[in-house]
Amino acid sequence: MGGTAFSSALRGAISTSGLGLDRIQARLQEHGISVSVTALSYWQSGKRQPERQSSISAVRALEQILELPSGALLGLLPPPRPRGTSSSRRRAEDTARPLTLDAHSGITLVGLHDRCEISADGGQSAVTATAVFKAGADGQDRWLLAYRQDGSGERAPNLRPLRNCSIGRVEVDADAGLTLAELLFGHPIDTGETYLVEYALRYDHAPGPECRKAHFREFWHPIPEYLLEVHFGMGSTPSQCWQYARPEDADEPESRPLKVDEGNSVHAIALDFGPGIFGIGWA
Missing domain, CATH: 2.60.40 (Immunoglobulin-like)
Incomplete structure (x- = not known):
């Protein structure tokens, strides 16, 4: 499986944690952050990347949930892709x-x-x-x-x-x-x-x-x-x-x-x- 440096790091951290995506989603909700299981799946596969402010907050919470050093995931995010019409x-x-x-x-x-x-x-x-x-x-x-x-x-x-x-x-x-x-x-x-x-x-x-x-x-x-x-x-x-x-x-x-x-x-x-x-x- 390919993807970006961010998606590879996230995928590896999720695998190491032993947590399923549904459980990670529940942990994020405990932090007051709502992210769908589909979005989490896309992030770890590299099909999509976190870009909005709410998604950046979710990545910061993921570092805590997955017991990663602060910035370990955020520092790997690629530049935002163009949006709009x-x-x-x-x-x-x-x-x-x-x-x-x-x-x-x-x-x-x-x-x-x-x-x-x-x-x-x-x-x-x-x-x-x-x-x-x-x-x-x-x-x-x-x-x-x-x-x-x-x-x-x-x-x-x-x-x-x-x-x-x-x-x-x-x-x-x-x-x-x-x-x-x-x-x-x-x-x-x-x-x-x-x-x-x-x-x-x-x-x-x-x-x-x-x-x-x-x-x-x-x-x-x-x-x-x-x-x-x-x-x-x-x-x-x-x-x-x-x-x-x-x-x-x-x-x-x-x-x-x-x-x-x-x-x-x-x-x-x-x-x-x-x-x-x-x-x-x-x-």
Whole structure:
């Protein structure tokens, strides 16, 4: 049986526990969480993945029920798949791939630095990104940002230009949790030239602690350098952190623990990485 790293880990934990799916469903109900046996079956087979806020809460409870370390399952969840109407999916696919910053043939992402701010309740409150692009053709003057927030129907974050860019057209698909926005450069760049922009994604309301405790990027092309920082606000210091990387051709993610530094932050760096997913998880 195939599936994802998450489904394989869940399937193995269920087998080790000796609990049937109906019994696990009953244990979840004791936690005040309603999940059908069919959904549990789909999760462990890889046919579906937990994406909604209620499902993320269920995964957190499953870690307790199956006596797994906190984050053992959540840290393996793959990126959410697009939802919404078929027309909205086609529109997004026509302009950008979800969670990628490298969708243009005439321009390449050569460096990216994400700083993710975690509020006191454990949810992400803001992400500041500094990106460096290199032109592969003359007259490059914009970048298409595709950003997916955790949980469908959630209010899209507020996108703010900080340096060397302005905001052009913006489209939001609330059902798919997808925001598409043009970042317009201050001036066009030609072949071989580089350009740096900085922007921020801020939440009008901080997501609650039941959101997925991870920040990641999916790269569809190799990137020379990706630096990811996660800063934990007062009262939100996690008990454990880890970085994880899953190259496109890998069945299982590679992970290693991270230590919170004196500034209450962790960081991880990927060099010459991609295609694949790279991120930091915490619990």
